[in-house]
Amino acid sequence: MTAMTKSLLAWVCLQLPMLAYAERPRTESVAAPVSEAERYARRCQSRAPHRTVKPQGTMLWGTRRDWDTEKPAGERSSVLVSASLEPLRRADAQVTGLKLEGGHLVATSTSFAPGTPEARRVMGTVLQGTAGDGKPVEVAICGAEPSPEDPNMVWYRIEAWNALAQEWENPCVALDRVPDPRALAVSGVWDFNGVHREAPGQLTFACENGAITKCIHWGYKPWASRDGQSLAGLHQACTRMARADYCGNGRNHTHEDTPIDMYDRLGVIARTTESSAEWDLARASFEAAWAPDGATCLARTRDGRALETILQECPDRFRTDAALDLGEGDRCTARRVDVNPRSALLRNQSYGAPKTPVSPGGGL
Incomplete structure (x- = not known):
């Protein structure tokens, strides 16, 4: 075997693993499912990096269109369009329910110590949400910050369960001016046509860079x-x-x-x-x-x-x-x-x- 032939065979052997990796179907990149207990234990832990995309035009909800960044999605798509106040998927043992009063959520309970901040009461609560395609998606409340301009309005830091990556992630789209967006809890639901309707027990987590929240801020x-x-x-x-x-x-x-x-x-x-x-x-x-x-x-x-x-x-x-x-x-x-x-x-x-x-x- 000549030296040139040996060199050619060595080059082919080096390329085979790379070619095999490149030809792997995209479905292999989907993370393995985790148990329910582990899923809830991961919420509000900031495990996943904040993923950003370049939004095309002005957004309504301010949310990501799809968890898959490579998948084409229309402007009227969203990973989270609404959430239900009941039943609670997970909550502090002392929380019996949530209700929306104006611009903030209130936890109902009979056992919280007097003076316990509302932010502490709602932290870690998981609600059943709905994506733009009608599929269920869980959303966790990870923080609550009263607005300095209006104490009756509260900014929430939320995470939604990304079943594709098997991680909790901020569903809000980040922009340069607001790199770590929060959300407001707003009564009712907006459909993909931009029509708002009041629905008992339903609310919208409107993200900071979306039109729903911009108009409230204005x-x-x-x-x-x-x-x-x-x-x-x-x-x-x-x-x-x-x-x-x-x-x-x-x-x-x-x-x-x-x-x-x-x-x-x-x-x-x-x-x-x-x-x-x-x-x-x-x-x-x-x-x-x-x-x-x-x-x-x-x-x-x-x-x-x-x-x-x-x-x-x-x-x-x-x-x-x-x-x-x-x-x-x-x-x-x-x-x-x-x-x-x-x-x-x-x-x-x-x-x-x-x-x-x-x-x-x-x-x-």
């Missing part, structure tokens, strides 16, 4: 009221506005961190009238007016696509035969056929378009 707390009027409708309209969900079908038409200025009928947030480092009035123009089920009228799109694409996405929703002046310089090009645009709860401005309205079918 001032639209759905459990609160202003001048005797509930803010629930304004909050829901805000979730549509935050994601530029013009058609009310759960699809966004924006990009992450796009600047916007919003103002509402109740005066919770007023129109910005002076330029600052955060907002340039010279670049801003009216975009749309909003109701809980989407835009009531619009002048242009936020992400620069042609207005015609929105009209095609929901073909029977808007009319373009006559522009409508809402006052204060806000002028609609397309208006809803089934509601009065002037009844909108919320309006917004954004960057990227000239001051004059975009003609139907025109681009930015």
Whole structure:
């Protein structure tokens, strides 16, 4: 055997293990199942690294779309969309149940010592959750931090059981500005169309980088009221506005961190009238007016696509035969056929378009 032949055989032998590894089916990467006792013992231990992804557009729940980072998933997918307050999957022996009061969870018990912090009472509780595909997923409460701005609102650090990796992980998507996101407990459930419904015993753990929580942070707390009027409708309209969900079908038409200025009928947030480092009035123009089920009228799109694409996405929703002046310089090009645009709860401005309205079918 020549030296060249020996060298070739040695090279082949070295490559065989590598080729075998590369050809392994992906199913072998799924972790082996653990027992129920071990699963619950692992909760809130920060065993798994925080996995981050680059979200496509603005999120509703702020959660990961799928545990498998290589699996394509639509924007209306989520590893966790809701949780049930009963029955409790696991809890402190002294906890008999949980209830949601405004913006925080309260543990019911007859044996906690007086003065025990609520955060201590709910720590480690595991609730039965549901993913966007309807499959069950357990969610553990690992921490509770009262908001400095509102003591009745509590930020929760949560983990959900990733059956693929057999680990507890934070289901919230991390972004540069919020690398370790928390969640708020919000009454009711949002479906993949972005529709909110109240459901007895059901809540949403809305993550910090999602539209549900953003709108609460901006001032639209759905459990609160202003001048005797509930803010629930304004909050829901805000979730549509935050994601530029013009058609009310759960699809966004924006990009992450796009600047916007919003103002509402109740005066919770007023129109910005002076330029600052955060907002340039010279670049801003009216975009749309909003109701809980989407835009009531619009002048242009936020992400620069042609207005015609929105009209095609929901073909029977808007009319373009006559522009409508809402006052204060806000002028609609397309208006809803089934509601009065002037009844909108919320309006917004954004960057990227000239001051004059975009003609139907025109681009930015």
